Amino acid sequence: DTAVSQTPKYLVTQMGNDKSIKCEQNLGHDTMYWYKQDSKKFLKIMFSYNNKELIINETVPNRFSPKSPDKAHLNLHINSLELGDSAVYFCASSQTGGNQETQYFGPGTRLLVL
Amino acid sequence: GDSVTQMEGPVTLSEEAFLTINCTYTATGYPSLFWYVQYPGEGLQLLLKATKADDKGSNKGFEATYRKETTSFHLEKGSVQVSDSAVYFCALSAPNYQLIWGAGTKLIIKP
Numbered sequence: 001d002t003a004v005s006q007t008p009k010y011l012v013t014q015m016g017n018d019k020s021i022k023c024e025q026n027l028g029h030d031t032m033y034w035y036k037q038d039s040k041k042f043l044k045i046m047f048s049y050n051n052k053e054l055i056i057n058e059t060v061p062n063r064f065s066p067k068s069p070d071k072a073h074l075n076l077h078i079n080s081l082e083l084g085d086s087a088v089y090f091c092a093s094s095q096t097g098g099n100q101e102t103q104y105f106g107p108g109t110r111l112l113v114l
Numbered sequence: 115g116d117s118v119t120q121m122e123g124p125v126t127l128s129e130e131a132f133l134t135i136n137c138t139y140t141a142t143g144y145p146s147l148f149w150y151v152q153y154p155g156e157g158l159q160l161l162l163k164a165t166k167a168d169d170k171g172s173n174k175g176f177e178a179t180y181r182k183e184t185t186s187f188h189l190e191k192g193s194v195q196v197s198d199s200a201v202y203f204c205a206l207s208a209p210n211y212q213l214i215w216g217a218g219t220k221l222i223i224k225p
Contacts, residue, residue: 031211041201041218101207105157
């Protein structure tokens, strides 16, 4: 069973389009994250939700909007896609409390904006 | 603020060579420290962690020791294999359930 899954794995789209990426975790974790990884492999936190509440909202264009319908899901919607949005987007989850800071990552969504 | 500095890559080694990837950190408090590995085309996965000073994390032949006095968490392996080729990330735990990430070090192992 996949612990953290993302769909789609690949996304090729035109500038100006709107797209969504979905993430689901079956680990029973209470915290979920979205990261952006650029072509140099640098990892940047975008958002984090704990028990469906937004707790990290880094400096990200407001074209990016996360939504957490329940603790197991965190989706990312992107409006008016731009060339610079091309990257790999990773979802991750973790369980708070004690020494439980380990984050578990999904396989990534490779977004290419043309 | 808290930060993690890793040695720049790529690091290129021959099979069976000894590996060290340096990681130093700046933090207030006593964070946990992590090494994650990202194989080509995949997501990141935890390689090892240490939660307090002098702890040693180990997994798959890799080791790292939490050194508070030198604020370091260097990754080592005695004999690398081609299959160890990947990008390695050092990270530390921070408030708000965050991890603070290093820039990643690409490791290339040649047969």
